[in-house]
Amino acid sequence: MQGEEEGLSRYRLRPPTPREERLVEGFLRAIGFKVNPYAEGxxxxxxxxxxxxxxxxxxxxRRAVERLPLHYSAGLNLGSIGERGFRPSLHLARELAPLCGSPVKCIRLSPRGEKLFLYSRDVYGDNIASHTSGAAxxxxxxxxxxxxxxxxSRDGLLIVKPLRDLGWYLRRGG
Structure with missing residues (x-):
């Protein structure tokens, strides 16, 4: 039982390190925020x-969650940090969608573009209704x-490359 408790104790929430804060803030700046709206929490x-x-x-x-012996998740999932840096979550996409255009950079797709994107395929040209460069x-x-x-944009052709899409949830079996 002791070993099991030690294994479970690692599932605890903690404050982010300065490096982790920089990764998240860098992404939020890239999509249009001047300040991290989630910094305090x-x-x-x-x-x-x-x-x-x-x-x-x-x-x-926070106080209620801190009393729990095990943390699997709590609050809004902003994303994950791995070997490639910060990857935003689909939960964050849903949270920020009402802010599309100001301040959040957004790309709008046509119905055919939606289908391509949800199959994790690159979207080109006429399938893109509105475009912005960089993460969006x-x-x-x-x-x-x-x-x-x-x-x-390559040689005048607009392209959208998926980072994470709703279809990912279905493809991975989750």
């Missing part, structure tokens, strides 16, 4: 593997969030 779940989950935990919930929230023609992508 960021917490990290680090079970000791290759990636760490980053959450926003409102101040009012990707939304469908109805404004619903589809995930995160990167807007590129």
């Amino acid at each position: 960021m917490t990290v779940l680090d079970p000791g593997g290759k990636f760490k989950e980053v959450f926003y935990l409102p101040w009012g919930l 929230l990707v939304v469908g023609s109805n404004g619903q969030p589809l995930g995160w992508g990167v807007g590129l």
Whole structure:
């Protein structure tokens, strides 16, 4: 029982390190925020593997959550930090969708572009209704969030490369 308790004790939320804060803030700046709106409530779940989950935990919930013996998640999942840096979550996409255009950089797709994006395929040209360069929230023609992508332009051709899309959830079996 002692070994099991020690293993479970690593599933605790903790404050982010300065490096982790910089990774999240760098992403938020890239999509249009001047200041990290989640700075005061960021917490990290680090079970000791290759990636760490980053959450926003409102101040009012902190005391209640801190009393729990085990943390799997709490609050809004902002994303994960791994070998490739910060990867925003689909939860964050849904949270930020109402801010599309100001301050959040967004890419809007046509109905055909939506389908391509949700199959994790690059989207080109006429399938892109509105485009911005760099990391952005990707939304469908109805404004619903589809995930995160990167807007590129090569020789005048607009391209959206998926970073994480709603189809990912279904493809991975989750």
